[in-house]
Amino acid sequence: MPGVIRRGLDALYGAGAAIAALALLGIFLVMMGQVGLRFLGVQFPGADDISAYLCVATTFFALALTFKRGELIRVGLLLERLSPGPRRVMEIVALILAAIGSAYAVWWTADDVIFSWQIEDLAQGPLPIPLWIPKLAMPVGAGILLIAVLDELATVLRGERPSYVIAAEERAARGNFTAEV
Numbered sequence: 001m002p003g004v005i006r007r008g009l010d011a012l013y014g015a016g017a018a019i020a021a022l023a024l025l026g027i028f029l030v031m032m033g034q035v036g037l038r039f040l041g042v043q044f045p046g047a048d049d050i051s052a053y054l055c056v057a058t059t060f061f062a063l064a065l066t067f068k069r070g071e072l073i074r075v076g077l078l079l080e081r082l083s084p085g086p087r088r089v090m091e092i093v094a095l096i097l098a099a100i101g102s103a104y105a106v107w108w109t110a111d112d113v114i115f116s117w118q119i120e121d122l123a124q125g126p127l128p129i130p131l132w133i134p135k136l137a138m139p140v141g142a143g144i145l146l147i148a149v150l151d152e153l154a155t156v157l158r159g160e161r162p163s164y165v166i167a168a169e170e171r172a173a174r175g176n177f178t179a180e181v
Helices: 003-039 049-067 084-118 137-157 163-173
Strands: none
Touching: 003 049, 003 137, 049 137, 049 163, 084 137, 137 163
16 A cells, blocks of 8 residues: 555544544543532532443543554454465455444444434533533544445455554564453
8 A cells, every 4th residue: 555545544543543542631630620520519510420431432532543553352252263265255254244244333323413403402401512522532433433344355365464463473472461351
C-alpha cells in the first residue's frame, strides 16, 4: 500500500483512539467533579448521562485501533490450526463477515442518529441534550472500524499477513499473553 495512504489510515485509527482516550479522561473528570461536589453538598446535574455518553464514545472510537492491534475478541482457535492456504481463505471469509457486520452497525447507528435529529429527541435527564450529538459517536466509530476491517481484508487479499496476527505474535514473543485470554 502506498506510504501516504498507509500513514493516513494509521493516523485515522490513532485519531479514533485519541478521541476514545479523551472521552475516558472526560469520564474521570466528570466522576471526580461529582465526588468533589458531593463533599460540598452540591449536585452535578447530568453527570450520569454525560458519563454514559462518554462511555459510548470511548468504546466506539477505540474499536478500530484495538482491532488493528489484535486486541479485540477473536476466535483464532480454528484458524491457527489450519495450513496457510485454508487459513487465508477462512481469514478472508472472517474479514468479509466482519465488514458486513461493521457496515450494518454503521448503517443502523447512522439511521438512529438521523431519526433522533429528525424528531428532535432530547435526553430525559436534567440536561436536555439533543441525543443525536452523543449518538454520533456510534456511526463514526463503527465507520472507522469498517475502514480498518476493509484495510485488513485488502492486506490479506494481497497475500500479506494481517496486522492483528502480527501484533498478537509480537506480544506472544515478548511473553505478553494478556490479550489472548
